[in-house]
Amino acid sequence: MSKNNKINRRDFIKYSGLTSAGLAFGFYITSVDKLVAQDIKSVFSPNIWLQIDSAGIVTITMHRSEMGQKVWTSLPMIVAEELEADWSKIKVVQGDLNEEFGSQVTGGSASVRTSYDKLRKAGATAREMLILAAALEWNISRENCIAENGFIINSITGKNFGYGQLIDRANTLPIPKNVSLKDPKDFTIIGKSMKSLGQSSKIDGSLKYGFDLQLPGMLTAIVIHCPVVGGAIKSFDASEALNTVGVKNVIPVSSGVAIIGDNTWSILEGQKKLIIDWDSRDNKNLDSSFISETFKSALSKKGTVVKQNGNFKEGYNYSVNQLEAIYEGAYLDHATMEPMNCTVKIENNNCEMWAPTQDPAGAFEEAKRITGFPKKNIKIHTLKAGGGFGRRLAEDYVSEAVEIAMQVNVPVKVIRTREEDIKNGVYRPATMNQVKGGLDNDGNLIAWFNRISGPDNSSHWTITGGADELPYDIPNLHIDYVRSKFDIPIGPLRSVGNIQNAFVNESFIDELAHLAGKDSFEYRRNLMGNNKRQLNVLQTAVEKANWKGSANNGKYYGIASHFCFQSYAAMVAEISFDSNNKLKIERMICAIDCGLVINPDGVRAQVESGIAIGLSAALFGEISFNKGSVKQSNFHNYKLIRMNQMPIVETYIVPSNEAPTGAGEPPVPPAAPALTNAIFAGTGKRYRSLPITKYAPDLI
Numbered sequence: 001m002s003k004n005n006k007i008n009r010r011d012f013i014k015y016s017g018l019t020s021a022g023l024a025f026g027f028y029i030t031s032v033d034k035l036v037a038q039d040i041k042s043v044f045s046p047n048i049w050l051q052i053d054s055a056g057i058v059t060i061t062m063h064r065s066e067m068g069q070k071v072w073t074s075l076p077m078i079v080a081e082e083l084e085a086d087w088s089k090i091k092v093v094q095g096d097l098n099e100e101f102g103s104q105v106t107g108g109s110a111s112v113r114t115s116y117d118k119l120r121k122a123g124a125t126a127r128e129m130l131i132l133a134a135a136l137e138w139n140i141s142r143e144n145c146i147a148e149n150g151f152i153i154n155s156i157t158g159k160n161f162g163y164g165q166l167i168d169r170a171n172t173l174p175i176p177k178n179v180s181l182k183d184p185k186d187f188t189i190i191g192k193s194m195k196s197l198g199q200s201s202k203i204d205g206s207l208k209y210g211f212d213l214q215l216p217g218m219l220t221a222i223v224i225h226c227p228v229v230g231g232a233i234k235s236f237d238a239s240e241a242l243n244t245v246g247v248k249n250v251i252p253v254s255s256g257v258a259i260i261g262d263n264t265w266s267i268l269e270g271q272k273k274l275i276i277d278w279d280s281r282d283n284k285n286l287d288s289s290f291i292s293e294t295f296k297s298a299l300s301k302k303g304t305v306v307k308q309n310g311n312f313k314e315g316y317n318y319s320v321n322q323l324e325a326i327y328e329g330a331y332l333d334h335a336t337m338e339p340m341n342c343t344v345k346i347e348n349n350n351c352e353m354w355a356p357t358q359d360p361a362g363a364f365e366e367a368k369r370i371t372g373f374p375k376k377n378i379k380i381h382t383l384k385a386g387g388g389f390g391r392r393l394a395e396d397y398v399s400e401a402v403e404i405a406m407q408v409n410v411p412v413k414v415i416r417t418r419e420e421d422i423k424n425g426v427y428r429p430a431t432m433n434q435v436k437g438g439l440d441n442d443g444n445l446i447a448w449f450n451r452i453s454g455p456d457n458s459s460h461w462t463i464t465g466g467a468d469e470l471p472y473d474i475p476n477l478h479i480d481y482v483r484s485k486f487d488i489p490i491g492p493l494r495s496v497g498n499i500q501n502a503f504v505n506e507s508f509i510d511e512l513a514h515l516a517g518k519d520s521f522e523y524r525r526n527l528m529g530n531n532k533r534q535l536n537v538l539q540t541a542v543e544k545a546n547w548k549g550s551a552n553n554g555k556y557y558g559i560a561s562h563f564c565f566q567s568y569a570a571m572v573a574e575i576s577f578d579s580n581n582k583l584k585i586e587r588m589i590c591a592i593d594c595g596l597v598i599n600p601d602g603v604r605a606q607v608e609s610g611i612a613i614g615l616s617a618a619l620f621g622e623i624s625f626n627k628g629s630v631k632q633s634n635f636h637n638y639k640l641i642r643m644n645q646m647p648i649v650e651t652y653i654v655p656s657n658e659a660p661t662g663a664g665e666p667p668v669p670p671a672a673p674a675l676t677n678a679i680f681a682g683t684g685k686r687y688r689s690l691p692i693t694k695y696a697p698d699l700i
Contacts, residue, residue: 053164054165061094069605073194075119076092082121084148105362107492134154210385219412220261223414230283233279237275240275259274309475320439327688336385336387350377351379351405352381356383359392389494425623426490435451447476449477464497558572562670566595568666582698585645592651595659618676
C-alpha cells in the first residue's frame with residue numbers, strides 16, 4: 001500500500017462524486033469541527049460507532065444496554081449491512097456515556113427504531129471512504145469499485161483489497177457529509193437471523209454482569225431498608241454487627257442503613273446482628289385492601305381527560321344494550337434475574353461507576369448531584385444486565401452506591417439480595433378501571449367509557465398508557481383518569497400502562513361481543529374499519545390458530561389485539577382443562593407487525609419473553625401490602641411462570657416495508673386478555689381482576 005499524503009477536497013470530490021443509486025443523507029458523525037479523520041493510525045474509525053483494524057476486524061460500539069433483548073446483535077447488523085461487512089469479523093463493545101451518541105436510554109422499545117437511520121449512515125460512511133481509498137490505490141473510478149463481504153473488488157480486474165488493507169489510505173480522506181444508502185431490496189444481512197454476537201460468553205460463563213465485577217481492594221455493601229414503605233431510621237445499634245468477622249463499617253444512608261464488608265457472606269451475617277429502630281411514619285397501617293378501596297372511591301370523582309370523541313353520554317343513553325364493569329390490576333415487581341447492583345470508586349475528587357443500567361445519563365446526574373463534582377470528574381461504565389424491564393431506569397440503587405462510596409476510601413460494590421430487591425422495588429402501579437359500553441340494535445359498539453384510577457407519584461402515562469390505543473372505530477368515546485396519593489415507589493414495567501389497559505380493553509370488548517351475540521373475531525374485525533395493519537395481524541393470528549370459534553374439540557380460544565410503541569400485535573390463546581379441571585395453556589399464537597425486521601430471531605425471542613412476562617402477571621403477579629410492608633420476598637411467593645407451565649409459542653412476523661418499530665414491549669399486553677378470554681370460553685367465568693390464581697388458586 002502506498003502512503004500518500006491527505007488528498008484535498010477537490011480530489012476527494014473528483015473520485016467520490018460518482019454516487020451510487022440510493023438515498024443521500026446529510027450526515028455529520030463526529031464533532032462539528034472535525035471534518036477529517038486523524039492521520040494514519042492502526043485503526044480506521046470514521047465515527048463514534050465503528051472502527052476497523054488492519055486484520056479487517058470491525059468493532060462496533062453500542063450505545064444502548066444489552067439486557068437479553070439481542071440489541072447487541074440487531075444494532076450491529078444495521079451497521080454491517082451498509083458497511084458490506086463480513087459478519088464473522090464483527091465484534092461489539094459497550095460504549096460509555098458520551099453525548100455524541102445522543103440518548104442512551106434503553107427503554108420504550110426504541111433501540112432499533114431510533115438508531116436505524118444513524119447506524120445505517122455510520123456504516124455507509126465507512127463503506128464510501130473504503131471504496132474511495134481503493135479507487136485511489138488502483139487509480140480508477142469509484143464506480144469501478146464494489147464493496148462486498150469485507151472486501152473492495154476491482155470490477156475491471158477482479159482484484160480486491162480487504163478492508164484492513166485500506167485503513168491507512170482511508171484515514172487520509174475527509175469524512176463525507178452525504179452518503180448513499182442501500183436499496184432495501186439489496187439487503188443481505190438485515191432481515192436474516194444472524195448468529196448472535198457474544199453468545200459464546202453466555203454459554204461458557206465468561207460473560208460478566210454487574211454482580212460479577214471485581215476491582216482491586218473492593219468492598220461489598222448492602223443497604224437494609226425500612227420494612228414499611230416511606231419509613232426512615234430513628235436509630236441503630238451496630239456494636240454486635242461490627243464484631244462480625246469481615247464487617248468493616250455500618251453507616252446511615254438516605255434510604256436506610258448500609259453494612260460494608262469484605263464479602264457478601266460477612267455482611268449478611270452482620271445484618272442479623274444489626275439492631276435498627278425504624279420510624280414507620282404514616283404508612284404503618286397501609287394495606288392492599290385500603291389501596292383498592294381508595295382507588296374505587298376515586299372513581300366517583302371527575303377525571304382528567306385522555307381522549308374524547310363524539311359525545312359518550314348521548315351515545316350511551318341512545319344505546320339499547322349497556323354493560324358496565326370494574327377491572328383491577330395489582331402492583332407488580334420487575335423481578336429481574338440479576339438484582340440491582342452498582343460499583344463506585346471515589347478517588348481524588350473523581351467518581352467512577354460501573355452499573356447495569358438502562359439510563360447511564362440518569363445515573364451520571366445522580367452521581368453529580370450527590371458528590372457535587374464537576375461533570376468532567378464523573379464517569380460511568382454500562383455493564384451487561386441480567387434483565388431490566390424498566391426497573392433499571394430508576395436510579396435508587398445507584399444513589400445508594402454513590403452515597404456509600406463517599407464515606408469509604410476504596411471501591412465498593414453495593415448489591416441487593418433477592419429479598420431486598422422485591423421488598424424495595426419500583427413497582428408497576430396498581431390500577432382500577434371503570435368501563436362502560438353501549439350497543440345499538442345491531443350490536444354495534446356506539447359508546448365507550450373508561451376511567452382509570454391509580455396512584456399519582458409518577459407520570460400519568462404509567463397508568464393511562466394504551467387506554468386510548470383502541471383499534472376500533474367507536475363514534476362516542478371518553479377516557480379519563482383520577483389519581484390518589486400513596487408513597488409506594490412506582491415506575492414503568494415492560495410495556496408500561498399498556499400491560500393493564502390492554503387487559504381492560506380487550507377483555508371488555510370480548511364481553512361486549514358476547515353481549516351482542518357475536519363471534520369474538522368477527523366482532524373485532526367489523527369494528528376495525530380501515531385499521532389495516534391491526535386487522536392484518538388479527539387475521540394472521542386467527543388463521544394460524546385455525547380459529548373455528550372460541551371452542552373447538554375440547555380446546556378453548558381467546559383473542560386479544562393491541563397497538564403500542566408503534567407496533568401492532570394480536571394473540572390467540574389456546575387452552576384446555578384436564579380431568580381435574582386444571583388449566584393447561586397449550587399454545588400462544590402471536591402475529592406482530594413491527595415494520596422492517598432487522599433480526600427475525602430477535603423478534604421471536606422478544607415475543608416469547610414478552611408472553612412469559614404477560615402470562616406471569618396474569619396468573620401470579622401481585623405485590624401486596626400488610627401494615628405498610630410488602631408481603632412478597634422471593635420467587636416462592638412472587639411467582640413467575642415455570643418451564644412446565646409455559647405454552648408453545650408460535651410467532652408470525654407480518655412482512656412490512658414500514659420503518660422499524662418496537663418489538664420488546666408489544667407482545668406483553670395481549671397475553672393476559674387472550675388468556676382470560678379463553679378461560680371464559682371454557683368455563684363461562686370472567687376474570688376482571690388479576691392475578692387469576694388469587695381468585696382461583698386451584699386453577700393451575
